[in-house]
Amino acid sequence: LLDVSWYTESMRDGHPVEILDRHKLQEFAVNDSEVTPFTVPSYACQRRSTLENHNAVLTDALSLLAENAELSDEDGRGVAFRRAAAVLKALPSAVTNMSQLTGLPCLGGHSLRVIKDILENGTSSEVESTKESERFKALKVLTGIFGVGSKTADRWIREGIHNLQQLRDSGQTLNRAQQAGLEHYDDIKQPVSLAEAEAIRGIVGRAVASVSPEAQIVLTGGFRRGKLTGHDVDFLITHPEEGSEVGLMPKLVSWLESRVSCHLQNVLLICDVIFLCAFQQERIKRCEIKLLALRCRITYSEQDETTASPSTTERRWRAVRVDLVVSPISQFAFALLGWTGSKLFERELRRWAGHEKGMSLSSHALYDNKQGRYIRASSEEEIFAHLGLEFIPPNERNA
Numbered sequence: 001l002l003d004v005s006w007y008t009e010s011m012r013d014g015h016p017v018e019i020l021d022r023h024k025l026q027e028f029a030v031n032d033s034e035v036t037p038f039t040v041p042s043y044a045c046q047r048r049s050t051l052e053n054h055n056a057v058l059t060d061a062l063s064l065l066a067e068n069a070e071l072s073d074e075d076g077r078g079v080a081f082r083r084a085a086a087v088l089k090a091l092p093s094a095v096t097n098m099s100q101l102t103g104l105p106c107l108g109g110h111s112l113r114v115i116k117d118i119l120e121n122g123t124s125s126e127v128e129s130t131k132e133s134e135r136f137k138a139l140k141v142l143t144g145i146f147g148v149g150s151k152t153a154d155r156w157i158r159e160g161i162h163n164l165q166q167l168r169d170s171g172q173t174l175n176r177a178q179q180a181g182l183e184h185y186d187d188i189k190q191p192v193s194l195a196e197a198e199a200i201r202g203i204v205g206r207a208v209a210s211v212s213p214e215a216q217i218v219l220t221g222g223f224r225r226g227k228l229t230g231h232d233v234d235f236l237i238t239h240p241e242e243g244s245e246v247g248l249m250p251k252l253v254s255w256l257e258s259r260v261s262c263h264l265q266n267v268l269l270i271c272d273v274i275f276l277c278a279f280q281q282e283r284i285k286r287c288e289i290k291l292l293a294l295r296c297r298i299t300y301s302e303q304d305e306t307t308a309s310p311s312t313t314e315r316r317w318r319a320v321r322v323d324l325v326v327s328p329i330s331q332f333a334f335a336l337l338g339w340t341g342s343k344l345f346e347r348e349l350r351r352w353a354g355h356e357k358g359m360s361l362s363s364h365a366l367y368d369n370k371q372g373r374y375i376r377a378s379s380e381e382e383i384f385a386h387l388g389l390e391f392i393p394p395n396e397r398n399a
């Protein structure tokens with residue numbers, strides 16, 4: 001009935017890689033010899049994943065289950081759902097029939113049940129009940145506070161804390177990051193637009209230029225992949241002369257602590273850095289800051305002021321999450337590749353490097369385990385070539 005190629009590999013990256021095999025297929029197959037199955041390569045880093053997604057209903061459902069697994073500290077299950085969603089995202093059209101999935105990698109029994117449920121009933125009962133579950137809702141709210149991970153959220157839930165008000169009333173001791181996260185919860189929850197990201201690039205770019213005129217700054221993360229919104233703004237900074245990047249991060253941080261303002265088209269952006277990472281000194285030393293919230297005071301020009309909606313004129317600033325990373329020029333290509341994402345694409349690149357090439361890839365270097373040496377690269381293209389992969393540009397890394 002169906003020609004299924006199947007794989008014997010079972011454990012990769014510490015997690016089972018589920019591949020649709022003959023047995024699973026019999027459970028789900030629809031007798032439809034007219035349907036042509038899709039084909040996609042096994043690793044996400046071998047695929048071109050644009051932002052165009054023909055299977056958003058299915059991938060949203062699987063992503064929600066992935067999120068629930070990750071919030072419940074079940075990373076293996078989380079990765080399995082993420083990989084399944086990434087395979088569906090890479091398909092050239094919408095799935096309408098289970099038999100189109102024949103031979104596709106990374107689709108485990110659990111993911112297939114969810115897909116089948118949605119194809120047949122329009123929704124997945126598991127996804128709906130997860131969405132409505134008090135525990136999932138509480139985990140989402142609490143881990144949405146910067147500095148709160150799933151373990152802390154779980155402890156609070158067991159103590160009867162399910163929302164922000166209960167947390168405020170509980171008298172729990174919060175660290176500095178969590179206090180700031182709670183205070184600016186609504187701002188940080190709101191997606192950052194590309195226009196805001198570009199405005200912040202202007203501010204951070206000026207800061208970088210004034211502490212180190214030759215230094216270069218690149219917008220990375222989702223915006224480099226062509227996304228129009230993000231949960232934060234990621235920047236990678238380097239200096240053309242090796243060694244000159246030393247000390248750049250602390251200088252940049254001090255500079256940003258002072259108030260700056262800049263004109264941007266017809267919008268005047270005045271930003272104060274309200275809570276720098278004094279609580280993240282370690283990260284400043286490592287040249288990596290995970291959170292830097294820029295409080296952006298947005299004052300519209302007179303003309304805009306009259307046309308702006310009341311809510312915008314009342315509220316003239318908001319906190320935005322910004323990630324800053326400084327890299328020496330010798331590691332810049334690895335840092336750029338590593339911080340561009342997506343998270344799954346990066347995970348798959350590392351899995352490919354380790355399992356297929358006997359190499360270790362990080363956002364600092366590529367190490368050849370067999371030859372026992374580091375491999376140099378000065379561009380992303382070179383790294384893909386060293387890994388024996390076709391180059392995938394950033395806008396096609398949206399796995």
Ligand code: DCT
Pocket residue numbers: 220221222223227229230231232233234338339340341342343346347
């Ligand atoms: N990254 C990674 N592994 C992680 C976290 C991050 O490889 N566990 C890399 C890939 C993306 C980059 O860092 C920036 O991280 P995020 O800002 O979390 O991702 P994003 O794709 O920019 O998402 P968003 O658009 O929501 O900011």
Ligand code: MG
Pocket residue numbers: 221222223230231232233234
């Ligand atoms: Mg980001």
